[in-house]
Each structure stands twice: as C-alpha cells, then as structure tokens.
Amino acid sequence: MAKTIEEINEKIGEGKAVVVTAEELIDIVKQKGIKKAAQEVDVVTTGTFGPMCSSGAYLNIGHSKPRIKLGGGRTYLNDVLAYTGFAAIDILIGANALPDDDPRNRIYPGEFNYGGGHVIEELVAGKDVRLVATAYGTDCYPRKRLETWINIQDLNEAVLFNLRNAYQNYNVAVNPSDKTIYTYMGVLKSNLGNANFCSAGQLSPLLNDPYYKTIGIGTKIFLGGGIGFIAWQGTQHNPNVIRSENGVPRRGAGTLAVIGDLKQMKPRWLLGTSMLGYGCTITVGIGVPIPILSEEILQYTAVSDDEISAPVVDYSEAYPQMRPDILGEVSYAQLKSGEIIVQGKEVPTASLSSYSRAVEIATILKEWILSGRFLLTEPVALLPGVESGITLKPLKERPIEE
Amino acid sequence: MIKTAVSKRIVLHFPKRLVERAIVSRLVKEYNLDFNILKASVTPDEEGLMVLELTGKQADYDRGIRYLAETGVRIQSLSQDVTRNEERCTHCGACITICPTAAFELDFVTRRVNFHDEKCLACELCIKACPPRAMELHF
Structure with missing residues (x-):
C-alpha cells in the first residue's frame, strides 16, 4: 500500500497502480477483507450524475x-x-x-x-x-x-463554476397530501404514491469519504466529461448532522463547489434539465478519485447501499414549511429495490440520479488513471469537518419597518 | 380453419370534417371487431385523436383498417407514438413511478431503464415528467 499521494502517482506513472471503482471495491473487500484490500488497492473512483441546481x-x-x-x-x-x-x-x-x-x-x-x-x-x-x-x-x-x-x-x-454539487446524502421525497405536487424532486403523486431519491449511494463521492479525509480544495476530478477541480466546500456544507456508526451522514451533509474548463466538457455529462412545475436545472456528472492512504480510508470507500440511510421527507408540508420532522429512514439498498415502506404503506421508488451513468463516470475516471493521463492531486486544504462546528443556519428574518 | 384472433392498439387521427361522423361504431356492426377506447380527445383546431384497442379475427381486422383508411382517418400503430430519445435518456428512472401501465422497468443488474413500448398507452404523462425530456410524442 502506498502511503502518500506522491507514491500513488509514481505507481500510476509506472503503470502499476491498482484502481477500482467504489462499486467494485465492495466485492473485493468481501472476498479479501479490509487489510488485504488496503494493501492491494491504490485508488478508488467514485461517480455521481444527477440534477444539481446550484450550477x-x-x-x-x-x-x-x-x-x-x-x-x-x-x-x-x-x-x-x-x-x-x-x-x-x-x-x-x-x-x-x-x-x-x-x-x-x-x-x-x-x-x-x-x-x-x-x-x-x-x-x-x-x-x-x-x-x-x-x-x-x-x-x-x-x-x-x-x-x-x-x-x-x-x-x-x-x-x-458550480456553487453546490455532489450532496453527501439527500432526502427521499414523498407526498402524503391528497393532490399531486410538482417539486425539484420530481412529480410526487398524492397519498404516498411514489418516493423519489437522488444520490448514487455507495458510488457517491462524499459518501465514500464521510469525514473529508482525502477530498479537499484542489482535488482534481472528472467534471462534465472534462477535468475539473474542487474549488471550495459547497454552499450549505453541513458536516454536523447525525451520522451512523460507520461515519456516514444520515442527512444531507457535505457539499462541493467545483470548477472546470467548459471547453473540455461534453453534453453527455452536462445536460439541460426540466423539472415540471419547478424550473430548469442542469444534470452534472462528477467523479472523484480517493487515494487509499490507510486501511481506515479503504474501509470508508467500501461502504455499500445497505449501510447508508436517508431520511424520508414530506414535500407537501414539512419541507415547504421548514419543519424538521421526517417520516422515517430507509437505506439505499431498500430504495434501489423499487419499494419502501412509509407509514405502513408500500411506496414505489424512483431515482432522479442515474446510477448507471455514475458507474460509467467512475469507470471512465478509473481508465483515465490507469492510462496515466490523470494523476491525483494533494488537496491544498481539507474541507471543514465535524470539528469546524459548522452547521446549516436558517434565515434570520428581520422585518424591515420604516 | 379457425382464423386467429388479433388484438392491436392503434392511434386514429380524425380530420376536422370527420370528427362528427359515426365511424368507430361501424367497426363493431360491420366488421365484428371489439374496441376499447384507451384515449380520446379533440384538439383546439378540432382534429380528433383516438387511441383504440381493436380485437377480432385477422381478416376482419384487415377489412376494418381498410374501411378506416378509406374514410380518410389517418392510422398509426401505437408503439410508434411515444418514443424515447436514446441520446437524451440518462436512465435515471424518474419515469418509472409516473407511468400508469408500468411500461418502464428498471433492470436491477445494469440499473438501466427499459422502455416496453408495447405497454405504452400514449397517455403522455412521462413526456413532461422526464427531467432531460427524453420521451417524445410523434403524431
């Protein structure tokens, strides 16, 4: 196992680096265990492809x-x-x-x-x-x-230059009211008719580095089909949410601000998008490489869908009214099975984020690294972690009286 | 010899001059066909659109279709009506829970969305619910 990014880059240069996607790593760890996998694997690639409005x-x-x-x-x-x-x-x-x-x-x-x-x-x-x-x-x-x-x-x-992308986990949106609603999470049918989610789960960049130990400012990434960089933490970056024992946030948490040369990008990975009744947005493809610098980091990247929980949120009432209550938690394994249980009812699920495209991004990034054309960068500074004390503040509204 | 029964879904476009005429009912009376209206509408410029499921013997079906064509009704098979633009589809899956006939199905291995156009009733719900606007309606 290489201990530094410099050593990993040397192995990439020599064509000796072992690079796998975060999805492939799950099976490797099941077969070989954490210790052996950490010795063998140098880089784990992640990917996500979903609508990202603040772009x-x-x-x-x-x-x-x-x-x-x-x-x-x-x-x-x-x-x-x-x-x-x-x-x-x-x-x-x-x-x-x-x-x-x-x-x-x-x-x-x-x-x-x-x-x-x-x-x-x-x-x-x-x-x-x-x-x-x-x-x-x-x-x-x-x-x-x-x-x-x-x-x-x-x-x-x-x-x-995107201000907030690649959300570390996200809400599952449902509608318990008696009429259809049109949201940024898609069309939500009445009486819990469907549940929409939007994360690549086990392949999503920040879910594979839950405490931001390798992903930081200056990290070179796949962005929209070209090469980009992480510029800063994204807006609403919120490391201090409830986390599972494996460190993975159980609510929307960290975010990334990313930047890259639009001239290198491709429409396949940067797609104008329309949300009925809500507005226009853009679907962005992002892939982040994670250097395996320790067993601990490898353990984080081995996270699988059944170990990641997301909150089920009522978008007819709780979300618009800024109420914090949720209708429960479900895992991404449950979400991807096509059905979850909400308030005792079987609710069919659908994704707004394309998992098959996320796999494609992680695979392209893997191939870029294996071919030697993409070297890893040392972050200039890490993203604010739990110790920063940063939380998400609501607007402190003060009426203007004249 | 027993003729095999057929059941086909078709889209009928009625020009303005035919909207008020009883045409479909003759398919029952004279051509022994059963029909099920899946959708019917008259557009603002008064062209009529009807999506029908026709069931009957092959020979009767062929004669019925000939009759419709002779009246001036334009006929399309339904599967050609809603198509997926493969360039724009990202296989996210937002369409899956929107479709009332389960014409979209997630392949659990590839995580790609299959579109079974033979199940499509051309209700058009997916057209605007698709975020990259990959579903297209063709008249």
Whole structure:
C-alpha cells in the first residue's frame, strides 16, 4: 500500500497502480477483507450524475469593436437572462435562469423546457448561441447595443463554476397530501404514491469519504466529461448532522463547489434539465478519485447501499414549511429495490440520479488513471469537518419597518 | 380453419370534417371487431385523436383498417407514438413511478431503464415528467 499521494502517482506513472471503482471495491473487500484490500488497492473512483441546481458558467466573450460594457446592462443568451454585474465582457449564466417570457407556473404546472442549463448544454455541444445585450454607454465603452452569435470555441474563457454539487446524502421525497405536487424532486403523486431519491449511494463521492479525509480544495476530478477541480466546500456544507456508526451522514451533509474548463466538457455529462412545475436545472456528472492512504480510508470507500440511510421527507408540508420532522429512514439498498415502506404503506421508488451513468463516470475516471493521463492531486486544504462546528443556519428574518 | 384472433392498439387521427361522423361504431356492426377506447380527445383546431384497442379475427381486422383508411382517418400503430430519445435518456428512472401501465422497468443488474413500448398507452404523462425530456410524442 502506498502511503502518500506522491507514491500513488509514481505507481500510476509506472503503470502499476491498482484502481477500482467504489462499486467494485465492495466485492473485493468481501472476498479479501479490509487489510488485504488496503494493501492491494491504490485508488478508488467514485461517480455521481444527477440534477444539481446550484450550477452555472462564466464566459468572457471578447471585446467588440467599438467596445461595449455589458456590466450594469442586460445580456441574454438564447433569450435567457445572464448576470452582468462584472466588468465589460464577463457574464455569468445560471442553470436555473429562464427566458423573460417563459410562463413559469402561471400555467400550472409550468413545463420549463428551456433555461440556463440548456444554454450551457448547447454551448458545450458547440452550437451557436444568440447573444443580445443592451448597455448604457460610456466614453470608453460607447456601444449601447450588441446582437451576435457566439460559439464556445471563440470565447476567451468558458468556465463551469458550480456553487453546490455532489450532496453527501439527500432526502427521499414523498407526498402524503391528497393532490399531486410538482417539486425539484420530481412529480410526487398524492397519498404516498411514489418516493423519489437522488444520490448514487455507495458510488457517491462524499459518501465514500464521510469525514473529508482525502477530498479537499484542489482535488482534481472528472467534471462534465472534462477535468475539473474542487474549488471550495459547497454552499450549505453541513458536516454536523447525525451520522451512523460507520461515519456516514444520515442527512444531507457535505457539499462541493467545483470548477472546470467548459471547453473540455461534453453534453453527455452536462445536460439541460426540466423539472415540471419547478424550473430548469442542469444534470452534472462528477467523479472523484480517493487515494487509499490507510486501511481506515479503504474501509470508508467500501461502504455499500445497505449501510447508508436517508431520511424520508414530506414535500407537501414539512419541507415547504421548514419543519424538521421526517417520516422515517430507509437505506439505499431498500430504495434501489423499487419499494419502501412509509407509514405502513408500500411506496414505489424512483431515482432522479442515474446510477448507471455514475458507474460509467467512475469507470471512465478509473481508465483515465490507469492510462496515466490523470494523476491525483494533494488537496491544498481539507474541507471543514465535524470539528469546524459548522452547521446549516436558517434565515434570520428581520422585518424591515420604516 | 379457425382464423386467429388479433388484438392491436392503434392511434386514429380524425380530420376536422370527420370528427362528427359515426365511424368507430361501424367497426363493431360491420366488421365484428371489439374496441376499447384507451384515449380520446379533440384538439383546439378540432382534429380528433383516438387511441383504440381493436380485437377480432385477422381478416376482419384487415377489412376494418381498410374501411378506416378509406374514410380518410389517418392510422398509426401505437408503439410508434411515444418514443424515447436514446441520446437524451440518462436512465435515471424518474419515469418509472409516473407511468400508469408500468411500461418502464428498471433492470436491477445494469440499473438501466427499459422502455416496453408495447405497454405504452400514449397517455403522455412521462413526456413532461422526464427531467432531460427524453420521451417524445410523434403524431
């Protein structure tokens, strides 16, 4: 067993590293035990592929002649509003952004067929995107209007920068009310008609490193089909939730902020997504390698679906009203069996996260490492752990009285 | 010789001029076919759409279909109606619990979703419930 990332990288360079996916490792540990598996395996790859709303991309479109200052004006990409609060030609497009004339939920449930996530997908696919901008004009940036096609290959920079991805565990959403509801967890049928979950479970990056012992700032990852990096802990990163004996959080816990060159990415791994009655988002593929630096780390990566529990949450009442109560806990093994029991009722389950694609991501990352084209990085700093004392704070609402 | 019975599901498109005419009832009276209406609607521009399950002897079925075609009704077999765009499908599984006829089935080994279009009634519930919009309706 290599003890350092440097030693693992040497083995990768020599073509001698043993790399397996987190799914494959489960069987290896069953056959050989923790000790032997830890001696043999150098890297475990993880993967996840699901809708991740807090995602976006920033673009630098190049200076027009004469110059225009988009900052402070309004800019649309395929009719979807981009954010222009930066300098002259840096713009940010968020996955949830919508065209001004989208009916939203005025016709309920809204369809949300096209939004920021779809703009990002089309850019990545190499399609031309229509940019329409108005600006106020200055002495140094006189132009007030710009209408042009843009293409990702002509942009100076196109960077995916996601504020919160790869949630370490997540809610199972159900609807005990007497009418169908339309949520970011999908269509939830009345009277506990279905239960939707969204995690790759035993393959999910942070569920394989529950205490963030190897995954940190600067960790090189698979992102959207290209290479990216972990930039920071994601927003709402919350290490201090209830955990099982194996250390795995039993609620949504840690998160990742990730960054990567959009020009390397592929639409297969970065897909505009529509949640009926809720909005637009983007489905993101992420794979994180975990260096096996100790038996303890290997033990964490050997976690299987039956050892990971998720809370069942009422999305008709408890979730919208910010009530903390849950309807019980179930394991990912139960969720993936197709049926769980909630309040004594058999409820069919469905996933919003694609497990087969998660396997594909972990396998691609494994092949990248085995071929020597992907070396592991030492994190610059680790993510805040339990000892940080960080918890998730609700909004402290203070009415404005004038 | 006993002719084998057939049971097929078809989509009928009635142009505006035919919407008010009694056509389907003649399939029973003159062609000895049983029918089960799976879906019926009239669009805003007054084209009629009907999804039927027709059961009867093969010869009667063939004659019945010929009759429908002669009246000017456009006929499609149902399995061609809702299709899956394999490029966009991520095999997440969000469709599985939405479909009322269990036309989507999760393969527990590959964790991929199989679409059994012969079970599809073209109710269209999956079209908008599919997050990557991989299910497509073709008229």
